[in-house]
Amino acid sequence: MNDIILDVQHVSYRYGNKHVLEDVSLQLHQGEMLGLVGPNGSGKSTLLKIILGALPMQKGNVSWFGKPLNKFGDWPRIGYVSQKANSFNTGFPATVFEVVMMGLTSKIGLFRRPGKREKERVREAIAIVGMGEFENRNIGRLSGGQQQRVFIARALVSDPDVLILDEPTVGVDAQSEAQFYELLKQLNEERRISIVLVSHDLGAVSTKMHSIACLNRKLHFHGRAEEFERMRPEILLGSYGHDVHVLHHDH
Numbered sequence: 001m002n003d004i005i006l007d008v009q010h011v012s013y014r015y016g017n018k019h020v021l022e023d024v025s026l027q028l029h030q031g032e033m034l035g036l037v038g039p040n041g042s043g044k045s046t047l048l049k050i051i052l053g054a055l056p057m058q059k060g061n062v063s064w065f066g067k068p069l070n071k072f073g074d075w076p077r078i079g080y081v082s083q084k085a086n087s088f089n090t091g092f093p094a095t096v097f098e099v100v101m102m103g104l105t106s107k108i109g110l111f112r113r114p115g116k117r118e119k120e121r122v123r124e125a126i127a128i129v130g131m132g133e134f135e136n137r138n139i140g141r142l143s144g145g146q147q148q149r150v151f152i153a154r155a156l157v158s159d160p161d162v163l164i165l166d167e168p169t170v171g172v173d174a175q176s177e178a179q180f181y182e183l184l185k186q187l188n189e190e191r192r193i194s195i196v197l198v199s200h201d202l203g204a205v206s207t208k209m210h211s212i213a214c215l216n217r218k219l220h221f222h223g224r225a226e227e228f229e230r231m232r233p234e235i236l237l238g239s240y241g242h243d244v245h246v247l248h249h250d251h
């Protein structure tokens with residue numbers, strides 16, 4: 001059985017003359033939790049933009065669920081929580097319910113009024129992230145950790161197979177961070193949602209994710225989290241420190 005959800009093959013990318021990705025290949029399997037790590041400016045956001053179809057492919061191939069990116073149209077299967085969710089305009093006049101409903105807008109169309117079923121879906125997504133009691137609260141009147149849960153609910157409302165989260169724990173307190181990882185584990189184990197988590201927090205990522213991709217223009221490591229932990233000094237020397245390019249694939 002082919003259980004590869006996302007297949008990135010030999011992707012290279014440059015902005016003008018600046019090469020920011022070079023021959024990057026990696027896969028995400030059904031049920032996998034993958035941590036994407038790398039220093040500032042290592043190309044993580046660029047890679048995300050490419051796999052989400054927001055930047056044109058210059059070199060290489062990306063497939064979602066076995067379909068090449070240019071033939072893939074089933075975007076509701078992919079939930080995306082952007083970095084910007086953490087710096088949300090706190091004056092934005094919308095309730096938790098309304099923000100989560102926005103996640104369905106692409107499906108039901110901007111001007112059609114949501115029906116009973118859609119409203120139920122929204123309530124269910126809010127309940128999954130444990131924010132039921134705040135349904136009618138203005139989003140600006142929530143803590144950073146609570147806002148983050150709401151944005152995860154917004155991504156969950158289209159019932160995705162995979163969640164992509166970009167630096168979700170930046171600016172969130174330790175308790176909310178622990179709850180966040182607990183929520184990811186629950187989504188993964190109970191709902192079989194695959195996860196790609198972009199993070200600077202190597203310690204958390206290597207203990208909470210199943211596998212790690214360590215990027216700095218090239219892929220310096222792609223393999224199981226335990227293997228990453230075991231080889232961490234060597235990998236970090238290669239990717240964060242000196243100009244050593246060694247690629248380890250253990251699967």
Ligand SMILES: Nc1ncnc2c1ncn2[C@@H]1O[C@H](COP(=O)(O)OP(=O)(O)OP(=O)(O)O)[C@@H](O)[C@H]1O
Pocket residue numbers: 015018020038039040041042043044045046047
């Ligand atoms: N639109 C752009 N035009 C030119 N250069 C860009 C553009 N976007 C990003 N870059 C450069 O490409 C490199 C990779 O950036 P990218 O944002 O992908 O890295 P990142 O790993 O996500 O960084 P961070 O961890 O700081 O968010 C950086 O040197 C960045 O300055």
